[in-house]
Amino acid sequence: MYHMTSMTDPHRGQFRLSMLFNDTRYRSLTYQAIAAIVLALAIWYLGNNLLQNLRTAGLNISFGFLGDPAGYDISQRLVEYDSQSSHSRAAIVGILNTLLVSFLACVTATIFGVVAGVLRLSNNWLVSKLMSVYVEIFRNIPVLIWIIIIFTIMTAVMPAPRAFRGDTPEATMLLDMFAFTNRGVYTPGPYFTSPFFANPFLNWVLVLAVLAGSLFATRRVAHWATGVQEQSGVRPTTWYFTLGLWVVPVGLLLLVMGLAWEIPELKGFNFKGGIKVGGALIALWFALSIYTGAFIAENVRAGIQAISKGQTEAAGALGLRPRRTMNLVVLPQALRVIIPPLISHYLNITKNSSLAIAVGYADVTATLGGITLNQTGRAIECVLLLMAFYLTISLLISVGMNFYNKSVKLKER
Amino acid sequence: MKKSAFLGALTVASIAASAAVAQDASTVDQIKERGKLNCGVTTGLVGFAAPDANGQWNGFDVGVCRAVAAAVLGDANAVEFVPTTGKTRFTALASGEIDMLARNTTWTFSRDVDLKFEFVGVNYYDGQGFMVAKDLGATSAKELDGATVCIQTGTTTELNLADFFRANDMSYEPVPIETNAEAQQQYLAGACDVYTTDASGLAATRATFEDPSAHVLLPEIISKEPLGPLVRHGDNEWGDIVRWTLNALIAAEELGVTSANIGELGASAGANPEINRLLGTEGTLGEMLGLDAEWAKRAIMAGGNYGELFAKNIGEDTPIALARGLNAQWTEGGLLYAPPFR
Numbered sequence: 001m002y003h004m005t006s007m008t009d010p011h012r013g014q015f016r017l018s019m020l021f022n023d024t025r026y027r028s029l030t031y032q033a034i035a036a037i038v039l040a041l042a043i044w045y046l047g048n049n050l051l052q053n054l055r056t057a058g059l060n061i062s063f064g065f066l067g068d069p070a071g072y073d074i075s076q077r078l079v080e081y082d083s084q085s086s087h088s089r090a091a092i093v094g095i096l097n098t099l100l101v102s103f104l105a106c107v108t109a110t111i112f113g114v115v116a117g118v119l120r121l122s123n124n125w126l127v128s129k130l131m132s133v134y135v136e137i138f139r140n141i142p143v144l145i146w147i148i149i150i151f152t153i154m155t156a157v158m159p160a161p162r163a164f165r166g167d168t169p170e171a172t173m174l175l176d177m178f179a180f181t182n183r184g185v186y187t188p189g190p191y192f193t194s195p196f197f198a199n200p201f202l203n204w205v206l207v208l209a210v211l212a213g214s215l216f217a218t219r220r221v222a223h224w225a226t227g228v229q230e231q232s233g234v235r236p237t238t239w240y241f242t243l244g245l246w247v248v249p250v251g252l253l254l255l256v257m258g259l260a261w262e263i264p265e266l267k268g269f270n271f272k273g274g275i276k277v278g279g280a281l282i283a284l285w286f287a288l289s290i291y292t293g294a295f296i297a298e299n300v301r302a303g304i305q306a307i308s309k310g311q312t313e314a315a316g317a318l319g320l321r322p323r324r325t326m327n328l329v330v331l332p333q334a335l336r337v338i339i340p341p342l343i344s345h346y347l348n349i350t351k352n353s354s355l356a357i358a359v360g361y362a363d364v365t366a367t368l369g370g371i372t373l374n375q376t377g378r379a380i381e382c383v384l385l386l387m388a389f390y391l392t393i394s395l396l397i398s399v400g401m402n403f404y405n406k407s408v409k410l411k412e413r
Numbered sequence: 414m415k416k417s418a419f420l421g422a423l424t425v426a427s428i429a430a431s432a433a434v435a436q437d438a439s440t441v442d443q444i445k446e447r448g449k450l451n452c453g454v455t456t457g458l459v460g461f462a463a464p465d466a467n468g469q470w471n472g473f474d475v476g477v478c479r480a481v482a483a484a485v486l487g488d489a490n491a492v493e494f495v496p497t498t499g500k501t502r503f504t505a506l507a508s509g510e511i512d513m514l515a516r517n518t519t520w521t522f523s524r525d526v527d528l529k530f531e532f533v534g535v536n537y538y539d540g541q542g543f544m545v546a547k548d549l550g551a552t553s554a555k556e557l558d559g560a561t562v563c564i565q566t567g568t569t570t571e572l573n574l575a576d577f578f579r580a581n582d583m584s585y586e587p588v589p590i591e592t593n594a595e596a597q598q599q600y601l602a603g604a605c606d607v608y609t610t611d612a613s614g615l616a617a618t619r620a621t622f623e624d625p626s627a628h629v630l631l632p633e634i635i636s637k638e639p640l641g642p643l644v645r646h647g648d649n650e651w652g653d654i655v656r657w658t659l660n661a662l663i664a665a666e667e668l669g670v671t672s673a674n675i676g677e678l679g680a681s682a683g684a685n686p687e688i689n690r691l692l693g694t695e696g697t698l699g700e701m702l703g704l705d706a707e708w709a710k711r712a713i714m715a716g717g718n719y720g721e722l723f724a725k726n727i728g729e730d731t732p733i734a735l736a737r738g739l740n741a742q743w744t745e746g747g748l749l750y751a752p753p754f755r
Contacts, residue, residue, distance in 0.1 A: 056647075071571075071576075072572060072575050073575050083575035083579060152598075155602040155603075156602055160603030162549075162603070182602060183561060183586075267559065268560075269606045270559055279604065357566070357589070358591070360588045360589045360599075362589065366589060370500060370566055371567060371571065374566070376527075377523070377524070377528040379503075379507075
């Protein structure tokens with residue numbers, strides 16, 4: 001009758017192997033363990049298969065090619081590079097180009113998104129409908145198509161540099177300083193003439209340091225103004241202090257360093273001198289920002305609508321104007337809803353920037369994952385490096401944005 | 414949920430296992446079992462490989478694919494044409510997605526040795542050239558200092574271009590482009606001053622322009638570009654078949670065997686023993702390749718001999734209008750020289 005007792009009193013029963021499948025307490029654990037083991041085996045099998053196939057084909061995994069001369073040229077390079085530089089240097093040029101376009105696109109997409117999201121809730125019928133049209137058109141067509149459309153329109157509509165040539169040119173420079181061509185926009189570029197400031201990199205670091213100092217000083221002024229306001233109830237006028245703190249130190253520094261502007265000039269086939277913002281960069285930047293901006297607009301709208309209408313009414317009852325209500329009451333609270341999805345949009349921009357090759361922009365997918373991969377044939381190594389790069393960047397963006405999210409989320413005390 | 418993960422893992426594992434098995438069977442057996450030759454070609458370069466209005470692939474490289482299919486499978490149409498870009502072609506070949514690559518691919522040391530491919534011969538001796546608009550007034554590539562150059566990425570032309578400008582102490586701005594069609598569009602829109610690729614490719618591209626005479630090819634040829642079909646390392650029987658099919662096309666021209674007279678010449682053994690061996694009326698060359706006796710006959714009948722393929726697709730009577738030049742038979746002062754069939 002031992003059997004019967006164990007039926008009526010299951011807790012005292014001893015653990016038996018069959019209970020792994022029959023007992024609900026263990027069953028789910030058992031299945032999870034089996035699934036994990038099978039998954040691990042499958043991954044091991046695939047990896048092993050890859051290595052074995054490589055070995056039979058006489059290939060091996062080696063990153064030695066990164067030190068070899070790349071042999072190809074890149075038109076947009078933020079650091080020094082020529083065709084004799086190594087493949088790793090070419091990868092760095094690509095990485096910087098990826099970071100540049102991602103950063104620019106994140107900034108402008110946020111601006112587009114916030115403006116469109118707020119305007120979509122506008123009481124003005126035309127404005128809100130226009131914004132709906134923008135959002136629906138741009139987010140419902142793949143970003144690759146947008147990149148190609150914008151680039152194609154740019155190359156077709158803008159004049160070629162040779163249109164600027166001749167006595168009666170078909171195209172002229174704007175203010176004799178800016179040239180808009182189908183290869184990009186040429187703008188005047190700053191440079192320093194003072195012999196004491198010969199290193200351009202250090203000069204810009206100096207300028208940034210002075211600007212950081214100005215930022216600190218203006219923060220102090222604002223802090224002081226708040227202090228006065230709390231004591232007396234009247235906020236002192238500070239805008240001329242702030243303006244002076246921003247303009248004067250940097251202006252003096254630039255004057256001392258002998259700032260001058262180099263005007264682009266048509267020489268031979270292309271404009272020379274000044275700064276060139278390539279057509280590919282513009283197309284990619286614009287397409288990524290306007291596409292992702294449409295998504296961000298929806299987030300912003302959702303965030304604003306998540307704030308109870310009572311908040312707006314309460315602010316109105318206190319006498320705040322609608323614009324101040326939006327800036328001081330609604331948006332700060334809406335940020336809590338907006339930020340988490342915004343993180344994934346920033347990640348999307350960074351990852352979508354890998355479509356750059358469609359317009360010939362030399363991002364890291366085009367250099368390391370394109371030309372280097374092809375010239376060396378090291379497909380697996382290059383793709384592994386690319387994966388590592390995008391993963392690292394995405395995780396860094398995530399960490400940074402989550403940090404920001406913590407600072408704006410509702411503080412529960 | 415757990416069950417589906419388990420089944421998913423099983424499926425992945427079994428796919429991987431079947432892929433591993435497929436790698437072991439010989440390429441010829443795989444093709445015969447499949448009933449189709451997977452041949453990698455360009456995404457579209459008129460004269461070399463491009464689909465016509467009916468979706469039929471035509472061209473000089475396509476001719477090589479069809480000849481091989483005719484030799485192995487007995488049907489010149491039993492070819493699956495896989496369009497590849499400069500970037501995807503080697504991965505496609507190395508992974509077994511295609512059996513052979515006939516895509517204006519330059520035979521270089523590192524591709525042959527380091528990438529583990531086998532170039533079976535040369536079907537077009539080419540060199541890299543430059544195309545510019547006529548109204549630019551340039552007469553030599555040495556005048557291109559500062560120019561913006563459109564270039565297909567992942568090609569040897571990219572490296573030659575860098576070398577050429579460095580050697581002549583000139584600067585340029587590269588615009589990397591994925592396919593020939595995109596390059597053409599950019600060049601015509603004036604987004605680049607110069608388009609550079611193999612001279613044959615430039616001629617083929619220019620032939621499709623609305624006004625070909627408004628563009629000139631500069632006289633400089635800055636590199637050697639021997640273009641030829643290639644296969645993977647390691648399956649020498651398959652490499653032999655592709656190599657000797659190409660040689661058969663070249664030898665046929667030299668021996669005067671054309672698609673017009675092949676029926677007569679191949680019907681019974683004639684006076685010329687080499688023609689007899691080639692067409693299988695004498696000897697056992699087909700058997701040595703693991704094919705039947707009429708393999709070469711079918712290959713030649715598929716699109717004609719080398720000269721006929723050339724004349725029909727890229728020769729002087731076509732819009733592309735390429736002269737034979739280096740690609741004439743050795744007996745005519747060219748470089749084509751098929752080893753003897755014996």
